Amino acid sequence: ALHQWLCTRPFPWGAGCGRTPPKSKGWELAGRSLWGTALWQQLLHYAQRVPLAVRHVDAHTKAQTSEAHWNATADDMTRGEAVQLAERYHMEGGHRGARAIQYAALRQGTSLPLAACRTVRAGCPICSRLAPIALPGPICRIYRAVGPCQDWQVDYVGPLPQERHHVWGFVCLGPCTVCFRYSYVFLSSC
Template sequence: MLYLYTDSWMVANALWGWLQQWKQNNWQRRGKRIWAAALWQDIAARVENLVVKVRHVDAHVPKSRATEEHQNNQQVDQAAKIEVAQVDLDWQHKGELFIARWAHDTSGHQGRDATYRWARDRGVDLTMDTIAQVIHECETCAAIKQSKRLKPLWYGGRWLKYKYGEAWQIDYITLPQTRQGKRYVLTMVEATTGWLETYPVPHATARNTILGLEKQVLWRHGTPERIESDNGTHFRNNLIDTWAKEHGIEWHSLLLHISSHMRLESIL
């Protein structure tokens, strides 16, 4: 058994699970070869027949609080500096970008601060500059320029009886072809405020509709009382009807509210 201590979240996460996933995907991620693939292949071969226990330790801990693990980690850092000229100094930055893209995608393409908090809550340390770079380069975010808080679409009327999060209008919009393979975005607008949630998907299907609602609406805002959509097959079918009934959600067609639906599409 090998006990490994590292101050790199990239290395820790790779050995905790990413390494196996990369190997299964032929050392590719989203159709592109992962960075330093040859190095990771070598590591995978070396640990294949080993039981590896990985633990992350903080770097740069004051001597007064440093444990034996921290002291050993510092010694390794000092030894590594001897051959620093032979090391690609950009690897660390590439690794952080890799993790930042994962955090940004998995958290639902949130803004810089929200992505930072999402990653921090899961034990991943990212810098604001790295997150900002990832968001700036994100093709999905570029296609959804209205992803910040929008002005309320509806004032009064039939929405007055609902509290925040109880009523939503949803629709799919088409994305330009992206490298990530996401061609559609499920847009979910909170009816009383106009707050927009988004969920990029490769296909507009009932299953993706349910996944988007669960991740972006139910988990963040609670179970709504009412959802409105058009009559597309990705919204109105047995799978959706069963799911809505199980959650006590009233699902309504927008055929009777064309003006509201058109306003929803106009802001997207």
């Protein structure tokens, strides 16, 4: 016989609905009126016409039914197609970011997962060449003046491009008063 499945998360609720319908208690549970009574009446009317089985859906384990395996297989088969569609939208959209790919697809009626858009963006050779190159972090700790009119403040700029042999620029500021200001710029090679 073909069964329609009623899937519930809390098992006692599902088991309770399978045993005693709330109709026998005047559509009340624990002395309170049931929320969505009209909807429950429609469900009961449908359940009386069709064989119905209650199944518990556990959020912490995967379903082991043949239907769940079929759905998982279909999802795996379409995952590659989603990446191919995202790649097409990425190329046509001018090599923009993952969210721009997803938005361009949504404008044309295609829903793409953000993971597929990020995969395409990360694997694009043109985007990897055009992406900004990350600079190395600071090598040493830089102590800076906290407020105005302090004794000194040191800042550095660098490393400069390769053709200058890794030259660093140091800027030292002396006392800052109204009539007496000075600063030094040093260039040092590493």
